[in-house]
Amino acid sequence: MNFVSKLSVFVAVLIAVFSLEPWFVWSLFYLKVVFICLFILLRCVYTKLHVHTSFIFVLYICFIMWIYLYGYHATSIVSMFVNFVNKFLPLCLVITFSRLEKKIFIRFLTNVFSVIVLCSLICFTIWFLGCSLPSSIITHPVNLFYGNFINFYTFVIVDDYGIFTRFQSVFTEPGHLGMISAILLYINKYDLNKWQVWVLIVGLLWSFSLAAYLLLFLGIMIFFVLKSSRLLMPLLRMSFVLSALILLCFYIYEYYPNSTVSTLVFSRMELDSEKGIVGNNRNDINFIRYYEDIQDKKEYLLGIGIQKYTGLFMSTANSSYKVFIMQYGLLGIGLLILFFLSLLRMYYSNLSFGLFLLLSLSFIQRPYALWEIESFAFICAISLFLKK
Template sequence: MMLSLQQIDARKYSRGLFCLTGLILMYTSMQLYFTWFMYQSLLIVMIILSTSLYLKFNKPCITRQRLIAAFLIIAVLSYELIFVYPSTFVAGIYMFSRMLFVVVLIFSRVEYLRSFLKLVVQVTAFLILISLVFWVLFLLGVPLPHYSTLTNNYYEHTVYYFFILNGDAGQLIPRFAGLFLEPGHLGSMASMLLFLNGVSLRKWQNIVFLIATILSLSLAAYGLLVGGIVLYLITKSKRGYLKIIPYIVGLAGLVVFFTEYNGGDNPVNEKILSRLVFEDGEIAGNNRTSQWFDMQYDKYLESPNTVLGIGREAYNEVLIGTASWKRYFFVRGYVGCILLLVFLFYYLKIFPSKTGGAFLIIYIVCNMIRDYPLDELWLYLVIAFLPVCRYEYDKLLLRK
């Protein structure tokens, strides 16, 4: 029996609303500028409405393995709710709505996940491209409307509406952050999307991601970029290691050039290369934790709190200026870390592929630096990309 036009349209628009809601949740989780004005109550309504319509008009793919994966992610988020999340009614409802959406995403069919990934790639690339245009105008001295603000009691911003500047306007070339809170967030996101979009520079989105990563002047993003390209070439070719050689030679040439250019007085050498020098057995650019946090962390390791973590009580001045796997472990302890790793490796087990495994490595490394593994911006990429890799990516899923 053929589907009516109304049924087809209902499926199409319900999927579109679901994907749009997921995209907004991803951007909200990392506080892109245009999400600063969204209330949790509005997001809750969007989640309930979009998931209800999506399930009504689209048949979910429910299997025993996906049920176990859903149970595991619910366990992870429940731990967040009980020990980490703010103890407010609205925050609790919001967490339950987040659980609902991520479970429905896990039960989504591969072709839907493919469409969702394409939307994430295209919209994110477009937003970054718009930011780049206005950022170039700013560098050329074109006066643009702006205002200054403080976010998270830590970030000092100059908001130019189409991009955000992190208080370094006086430098020769400021670090590019786009609409993100900081350049490292942008660079990490762009590096991950470059990988899952196939690395090829024949796609305009990948050119945008590459430029954004380079202009972020983020040491972490550069590491993810190089590591992502290496892993991609290795997993997509039987002799991928041979294709790495030209990249290594080119990278070495760039290192020599920026080290010597203008006597080393250039943004790349100052913000990236000089931070790769080892001092006292550590990389000089390792600024992921503050001295105050390191003192508290040493005490934490000798306490019984390592089992469950410090929890929501840790969100005070101790965590200011700190981001790394240490912070995640400090807040959530062994139990929280183990729950997350069990989910991630089980998810890879049920959707095994070389490309998916490589992406999971990038995701884990990224969150060892940033420690935002449960933020929708990162989490949804893993949930959508691993099934897609397993069944469709090797058939040029994200082809033009």
């Protein structure tokens, strides 16, 4: 593997991290485009592509998905071309990575993400203990509903952080940090011998994200059940651990109702007659009404498109699988599932299937499966779960 090949893999890692929108790229929207163009140049011009015959079906499904998501719903020829360069080509090029390149991608991604979180954790802890750090006020240039952030440069926090400051590193939301940490922990097989795993666990726990906690717990259960050839003992162990954790949660919530964990996590798990649980606050009431209104119309099948969706809900924060359905319809989500299943078919193993389940659970709450940090990581990780 030559230097150019390694460089292209590292650029792919940067594209993946930038898809999480750390604060330092908010005003540099063109930076990701520059790295995408560099990645395409390195892979198509300076690196010999190895398009194995097994890739053809996956690439075909990927093309159909792109035609519908970014072609049918495109507002102009220009936007179609931009999405072809920004979305389709990078995805296809990562699919054609060799097994060694995919292994290096996962290692680079884990290291880069962990270093970012570690630096943030160190400075966040210093600030949390009462030390003053240089800071400034920043605002997301597009999603104004976030409000102001206090930027400490190595980490950001929400300006009005309430009873307790949730850790979110340099990213827009604590949930984004927790979501990716949970996925990377699964990919790294929860190996406690790796310092990166400890960093990801601490960062995830300090995010106080209910969804991240659930993904962490369910990911551990899925991993250790599917890893074992004998299912009975792992199931019994997991049942015992689950029962102990549930009892501990009930005890904390009952006797320490005003604690940080009770307020930010456990209280959101109370039953609600309308939302299921109190913490199910991913969509506002106007979104829910519009979603219910289109369920018997063709828009439910085909979607309303990203431009119309943005015009309707620009000032509100909505994030669940329903957002993807509203934008691209049931047909869009069907093609998305077909794409991931075609990848799974090519590199099937128990652990690969477990990662697919984990991403599916994450998608229910945050429909970010096509963010490069999720799609690239999935593509590269599932090939590594296969036994040689």
